[in-house]
Amino acid sequence: MRSLYFRVFVIILYTVALSSLLGFYVSNAYYHWKLKPLHDAKLIAIAEDARTFAEQYPEAVGDYMRNAASLGYQIYLTDRTRREFYFGHAFRKKNLAADVRDRVLAGDVYHGIAHYPDSPFLTGYFENGLRNTVGVPLQISGENYAMFLRPDVRLQFGELRVFFALIFMFTVAFSIPSFLLSTRYLVQPITQLTEATKRIAQGEYKIRLNTNRRDEIGQLARHFETMSRELARSDLAKRDFVANVSHEIHTPLSSIQGFADILQQPELDDATRIEYADVIGQEARRLAEMSRQLLLLSTLDHADGEPLDKREHPLRRQLQHALRLMQWQLSEKQLSVKLSVPPSLTICGDEALLLQVWTNLLFNAIRHIPDERSISVRAREESGACVVEVSDTGDGIPEEQLPHIYDRFYRGDGSRTRFSGGTGLGLSIVQAIVHRHGGTIQAFSRIGEGTTFRVTIPGL
Structure with missing residues (x-):
């Protein structure tokens, strides 16, 4: 049988995991809906600035592109003869369609980041592929080129990725013992109440619980102690009731038995016999009245909740x-x-x-x-x-x-x-x-x- 301690711990882990998944889903949806177009527009502006500089200073294009790559960008250049030039870290996926190159060479602007396919649990920002870029046409010394640009995530966020990974790992490492302690803090009072219930079931009503807490557990403990006191009082009342009934019945029965034995003596005169018979009658009527009242009380107790003929x-x-x-x-x-x-x-x-x-x-x-x-x-x-x-x-x-x-x-x-x-x-x-x-x-x-x-x- 799985204990409540284990169940609460699993529920906490499940809640954290589900909350993290939903948080990632909502954040990713916001990225695709709001941030991705803004990111695309920002990179298009950077690419336009790079194109302006390259067309004004064609002799410094190589140095400029290498400097831009060192600042945290991946750049890909190609011309109509399919010559390719890479600046910065290599692209992991060279998945750029041929018609895209042709359109950019013809003067179109490529919005690969804005048009990256939406996925609930995949953030396109981190895909290191040519299709996940922005492209602008570029003319250097009268020759047309297509320039594709994207941020170099490893260069811009390399240390931050390690930093956030460490934060996540240490958060998990420190959360597990915290969950265990907090679960124990929640479950321990309930365990004590369970033990107290067993003791009450065995007839022990003197229960002491921690009633200093000001939450629902403390309120439950106070009510539980009140219940145990009421059960003790009820148990004592039942015992007293049985003892009282036994005493009240025993006394008149003893009188009836004693006077009945005396009535069997043949030497009694008629006056004494009548007197003793009257005592027996009184005690018998007393027993009958007691039985009637006890029956009425029992009827009232067991009929509690039933409607009256009002x-x-x-x-x-x-x-x-x-x-x-x-x-x-x-x-x-x-x-x-x-x-x-x-x-x-x-x-x-x-x-x-x-x-x-x-x-x-x-x-x-x-x-x-x-x-x-x-x-x-x-x-x-x-x-x-x-x-x-x-x-x-x-x-x-x-x-x-x-x-x-x-x-x-x-x-x-x-x-x-x-x-x-x-x-x-x-x-x-x-x-x-x-x-x-x-x-x-x-x-x-x-x-x-x-x-x-x-x-x-x-x-x-």
Whole structure:
């Protein structure tokens, strides 16, 4: 299997090679389109100057041509008798057509550089051939000649070619280790993340990564550490949940088993038998209620993302129905309730689930406030959402316990025992239902002043 390190290195080399090829292609196209005609015109002007001098000073033509060749040009002279004279380095290719010589001897000007064939990956500037020249007619002592001229690349750029070749070779030589180091710099954090993933898969969540980088890799490392902490918290919550469920089920089962064994004793009187049977019934109902709430929580957890049967319902009617269900608990503790909900206010959501929210909040308030206190239920419309507040005048919840009140089976104080009738799942169910509706739930409490739960359900 090829490693990411190898792949990134190959991609960098491929990118450099492709960029160099495209750069050469574009530069060569620009040369053929723009520079080649300018180069041709420049050489024609030089050839015209040479012709003027040769025709004015025919006796110095040889010396002039040799001096011009020493300055960096290749020159070829021919006449009608096909005599040939070369000045400067020899042409590698003598590929000049005969009709071209004849036309120049007849007075035409030859634009061999401007008319050199275009090629995407071949620059005609470096071809050392007679066809890659400019030609002008020349008359010396009454005799016609054709002069062909081109720059001598070896003479003009000989040292520069070596210089640029060395630059290219050393660039490649120094680039390869630089590519290797830069690739390692890019890949190493990903390798560390891969190792961290393996450790998380094995159940080890205490991961430390380099989060000091301010790029995408550093951001990924920070998010990865956050994920590992959340996974650790989730794993701990699952373990606590299993332990809590086991404890909550074990306790009533032990009571049922113990009292059932006692009921088998024949010497028990009827009053004691009835009392113990009532305890068994209470514990059985508690187990049934716990099973129902656990099933509801599981349904809410697994149905996340599925659409709800959302409809608009009169909120006041829902809350009145929830209060009727709590009527006997309210009467037993002599609690007063103040309902302040506009009759026209509606709420959008699943009616059965929302009724579960109101009954759980009311039951929670009733269970945890002293007798002869009061509960108020207020509702209003705010920014297109429905806001419901359930407040009590109980003793309040300590501030350090507020972040945990939605945890499953959480009991904040010793008074919340299994004999108080609760399962520790009510607020967890409320939070799950509210979140399924896209809403929020907040708890506000002060010791000695009471507690308020604020539920916000968005509209359509």
